[in-house]
Ligand SMILES: NC(=O)C1=CN([C@@H]2O[C@H](COP(=O)(O)OP(=O)(O)OC[C@H]3O[C@@H](n4cnc5c(N)ncnc54)[C@H](OP(=O)(O)O)[C@@H]3O)[C@@H](O)[C@H]2O)C=CC1
């Protein structure tokens with residue numbers, strides 16, 4: 001769909017009172033090319049009212065748990081409505097476009113052409129931005145035994161986890177908490193499929209005592225990489241791959257400006273739609289790091305970017321790089 005001048009688009013957010021839905025509303029409310037279709041708060045789970053608004057929209061965002069997203073997708077009869085789903089339900093489904101415009105050269109065309117766009121998972125998108133270019137460049141084999149850990153703010157867990165952390169009067173949650181240790185995290189499939197891997201990484205997410213901000217770290221042994229690989233070689237691949245990307249910033253080797261006395265600032269991309277990529281390490285061992293705002297590029301920001309791409313608008317409209 002190409003936008004004509006002064007066009008306005010009808011947009012509905014199913015799940016408007018959740019964490020991602022509220023953030024999306026802030027983005028949308030500030031725009032004059034969007035007409036927001038609102039559901040009465042007491043009807044927000046009424047299937048008839050949701051179906052009416054879903055079918056009245058040019059673009060409908062689903063900011064719901066997986067099961068409710070599947071339910072919403074099944075309510076749609078209007079072939080012109082574009083669904084952008086923030087949940088995990090359709091991210092590896094063949095008939096949905098994966099909502100990461102930076103995935104590869106053809107991804108924007110896929111997002112433009114499809115009426116079903118699966119928005120990224122926050123951990124997964126940070127991981128894929130680091131790994132996929134190296135696989136495509138032949139520097140990492142698809143069966144490389146990758147591992148990754150991710151540090152995330154508690155807003156990643158939605159309303160329930162926010163309430164848990166913000167109501168923690170006894171300080172029981174002050175320490176960072178590793179989770180999904182049984183290797184069943186819901187983003188593993190998405191990481192494997194869109195990362196271009198033949199097997200998923202060993203993945204260790206950790207939730208911290210702060211609202212938002214996420215960084216994924218991927219350790220690599222230089223001796224196990226293709227001959228001639230170094231931090232600079234990997235950075236060259238990233239610079240080439242993301243050269244024209246408005247929302248990916250590749251930092252110089254061991255970027256000291258982002259280290260405070262040696263400590264990395266996991267909140268340094270907050271309130272932007274930017275992913276920041278870094279390579280740290282030495283001649284023997286490297287650590288690739290990708291940082292984003294889990295509610296920005298990891299959720300609501302990328303959902304807006306996908307809408308802009310789908311509608312043929314300037315991709316950066318309403319977003320901060
Ligand atoms: N938080 C994050 O950083 C990210 C979240 N996501 C994904 O986005 C989706 C939304 O997450 P998040 O905003 O964090 O979750 P929240 O729990 O904060 O919000 C979910 C919202 O969905 C509503 N809801 C639940 N069931 C239904 C239903 N049957 N019909 C209508 N509304 C319903 C809830 O209603 P009620 O108000 O009554 O609770 C709530 O407002 C999830 O799939 C999540 O995995 C993706 C990337 C990052």
Ligand SMILES: CC(=O)N[C@@H](CCC(=O)OP(=O)(O)O)C(=O)O
Pocket residue numbers: 086087088120121122123152153154155156157161186187205207298
């Ligand atoms: C802290 C926390 O629990 N975070 C969520 C990530 C939320 C997200 O990006 O992913 P989905 O869209 O797939 O929910 C988790 O790890 O499950």
